[in-house]
Amino acid sequence: MTAAQKKGQQAGSSMVAYQFKRGQCSYTFRVPHLQCCSPKSTTLGASNSTQQEDSFMMQMRLLFDRQTEKLENALRNSTQRLEQLKEYIRTTLGSELQQAQKNIVQNHTTSILQLGTSLLKEIKAQTLKLMDTQAQVRNPMSHTEHRVLEALQTTDKLEKQLEEQRVRLKQLHSSNSDLETRLHTLETDQEAQLVELDDMRQLREELGQQLESLSHISQDLKALNSSRSILYQQQEQLKQSLQLLKRLIEQSPDANVLKFQDCEAVRRFGFHNDGVYTIFLPFLKQFKRVFCVMDPSGGAWTVIQHRENGKVNFDRNWEDYKQGFGDPAGEHWLGNEAVYQLTSSTNYSLRVEMEDGDGSKFYANFEHFKLYSEKQYYRIFLDKDSGVSSRNGLLILKNNKFSTRDADHDNCGCNCSEIMSGGWWFDACGMSNLNGIYYQAGQHRRKIDGIRWDHASSDSVSSLRTSRMMMRPLHN
Ligand SMILES: [Ca+2]
Numbered sequence: 001m002t003a004a005q006k007k008g009q010q011a012g013s014s015m016v017a018y019q020f021k022r023g024q025c026s027y028t029f030r031v032p033h034l035q036c037c038s039p040k041s042t043t044l045g046a047s048n049s050t051q052q053e054d055s056f057m058m059q060m061r062l063l064f065d066r067q068t069e070k071l072e073n074a075l076r077n078s079t080q081r082l083e084q085l086k087e088y089i090r091t092t093l094g095s096e097l098q099q100a101q102k103n104i105v106q107n108h109t110t111s112i113l114q115l116g117t118s119l120l121k122e123i124k125a126q127t128l129k130l131m132d133t134q135a136q137v138r139n140p141m142s143h144t145e146h147r148v149l150e151a152l153q154t155t156d157k158l159e160k161q162l163e164e165q166r167v168r169l170k171q172l173h174s175s176n177s178d179l180e181t182r183l184h185t186l187e188t189d190q191e192a193q194l195v196e197l198d199d200m201r202q203l204r205e206e207l208g209q210q211l212e213s214l215s216h217i218s219q220d221l222k223a224l225n226s227s228r229s230i231l232y233q234q235q236e237q238l239k240q241s242l243q244l245l246k247r248l249i250e251q252s253p254d255a256n257v258l259k260f261q262d263c264e265a266v267r268r269f270g271f272h273n274d275g276v277y278t279i280f281l282p283f284l285k286q287f288k289r290v291f292c293v294m295d296p297s298g299g300a301w302t303v304i305q306h307r308e309n310g311k312v313n314f315d316r317n318w319e320d321y322k323q324g325f326g327d328p329a330g331e332h333w334l335g336n337e338a339v340y341q342l343t344s345s346t347n348y349s350l351r352v353e354m355e356d357g358d359g360s361k362f363y364a365n366f367e368h369f370k371l372y373s374e375k376q377y378y379r380i381f382l383d384k385d386s387g388v389s390s391r392n393g394l395l396i397l398k399n400n401k402f403s404t405r406d407a408d409h410d411n412c413g414c415n416c417s418e419i420m421s422g423g424w425w426f427d428a429c430g431m432s433n434l435n436g437i438y439y440q441a442g443q444h445r446r447k448i449d450g451i452r453w454d455h456a457s458s459d460s461v462s463s464l465r466t467s468r469m470m471m472r473p474l475h476n
Contacts, residue, residue, distance in 0.1 A: 237271075244270050262342060263292030264473050267300035276328045283341050291328040293470055301351065301470035302342070304334040307451055308466045310438030314422045318407040321423040322374065333435070336378040336402060339471070340371040347474035350382065352389075352397075352434070354453055355466040357444040362455065364389035364396070369471055377401035377409040380425045388455045396432045396454060400425040421449040439463040 259280030260266045266277045277292050279302070293301040307314070312331035324335025342348065350369030355361045367384035379401045390396060401409035403416060404423035410416040416426035422435030431454035439450050450463025 237273075240270050259287070261346075262473070263290060263294075263300040263302040266292055267294055281338055281341050284337065288324075288334070288338055289328045290334065291332075295472075299472045301472045302334075303328070303332075303468060303470040304339050305434060305467065305469035306331055307434065307438060307464070307468075310440065314435040315437065316404070316423065318404040318423070321402065321404055322378075336371060337374065340373055340378060343370040343471070344373075348471040349474050350469065350471050352387075352453070353466075353468045353470075354388075354434075354464050356464050357439075357441060357462055359465070362388045364453075367474065377403070377407070388453070391431065391455060394431070396430075397425060398427050398430065400427050400430070419449065420452075434464075434467045434469065436463065441465065 259282070260269065260277065261282075262279055263277060265279070271277065271292075272294050274293050275291070276289055278287050278289050280287050291303040291306070293303060295301060306326075308331060310331075312326040314331075314333070316325060316333075321333060322336050324333050324338060326332025328334075348369050350366040352364040352366075353361070354363065364385065364387040366382040366389065367386075368382065370381040372379040372381070379399065380397070381399055382395070382397060385395060388396075400411065402423060403409040403426045405415065405417040407423075408415045408417065410426035410429060412426065412428035414429070416429030417423060420426065420429055420433045421437050422433060424430075424433045424435050426433070431452070433452045436451045437447070437449050439447050444450060444463040444465070446461055447463040448461045450461070451467055452461065453464060453467070454461075
């Protein structure tokens with residue numbers, strides 16, 4: 001240790017300052033100046049510094065010793081006082097302290113026990129809760145585990161089924177491939193058949209058109225054949241007529257041979273078809289067109305009256321009925337004078353054909369028929385009747401004179417022609433009048449002025465639909 005000493009001495013002070021330096025620290029000590037030991041001169045030279053330090057150390061030891069002695073005394077006194085205090089405390093406060101310690105310990109123990117009890121209760125409650133929680137958790141867990149097991153079993157089954165389905169699917173796929181191949185083949189065949197069907201349909205349509213054309217051609221051929229047949233028949237008739245004419249001309253140069261007396265003459269000449277022909281009335285020196293009905297059983301009828309549609313008015317005067325009117329091809333009256341001339345030269349029969357408003361046809365025959373001259377008002381003669389010619393034993397058409405509106409020769413005080421219309425052989429006024437007014441179907445009932453032939457009909461005054469009077473020579 002290096003010690004540096006600085007010695008200072010305050011003028012007139014008894015304290016001496018000592019300063020030491022060790023390392024970076026410096027220490028200063030102030031000690032009182034001891035006269036007994038002090039040197040005679042205060043001025044220290046360099047030659048006596050070691051002596052001064054030794055002196056200082058000695059003084060310091062003395063000082064420490066003194067202080068130590070004082071401190072030891074003070075400590076000893078304090079120790080004694082402490083012992084005394086300790087004894088006092090032990091004697092006076094010891095029991096109280098022990099009691100207090102016991103109380104404190106008991107209190108602490110009680111608190112600790114209470115606290116422990118509380119903790120135990122809390123732990124027990126928490127344990128119960130934990131057990132409940134574990135139980136609650138454990139039950140769902142077990143249920144869940146059961147369900148998981150079932151799910152696993154189901155999954156296994158489903159996997160097996162899935163595998164089976166895969167196998168089946170593969171089989172189906174294989175079958176489907178076969179079916180697709182077959183279907184493709186069938187489609188191809190069907191398309192080919194459809195094409196064939198289309199061709200067949202077109203062929204059928206064309207065939208139908210051809211058949212229709214053939215049908216038309218066949219009909220045309222039939223019509224042509226029919227026309228040819230008719231033409232051929234007409235041609236044959238013309239040939240026959242020409243041959244007859246030629247033969248007649250060769251036999252007689254008189255041209256009067258072509259003047260037919262009636263339809264029977266026409267038929268005998270060689271005409272066998274119904275129709276209008278021309279006859280010659282020698283006494284009247286006139287030709288007259290008549291309608292001829294050729295009877296297949298023999299003979300030919302000359303029509304003297306025909307009603308069928310009401311197109312000709314029959315409400316006419318005496319002269320018209322004398323000369324005749326209408327068209328021989330339709331409704332007409334041949335004429336009283338012509339009939340008188342014909343029946344005067346030859347014996348004739350009369351046939352009356354009729355159809356009532358309900359479509360029922362009937363007829364009346366008179367083997368002998370004749371008209372007298374105009375001077376006798378063209379009185380009619382009938383005999384040997386048959387058919388619907390009488391009713392209740394009375395002739396429907398009697399042998400009466402002919403009457404018209406302007407020539408009343410009937411057996412009634414009235415004018416039957418005015419009442420019943422037309423010209424007829426009225427009685428008073430009788431049960432017949434085929435020259436009455438023509439009534440259309442539906443309007444023909446209860447018509448006293450209609451076309452009447454009072455036979456067995458419930459409606460005695462019902463107008464007829466058609467009527468035809470015709471005559472032919474008796475000997476036929
Ligand atoms: Ca009269």
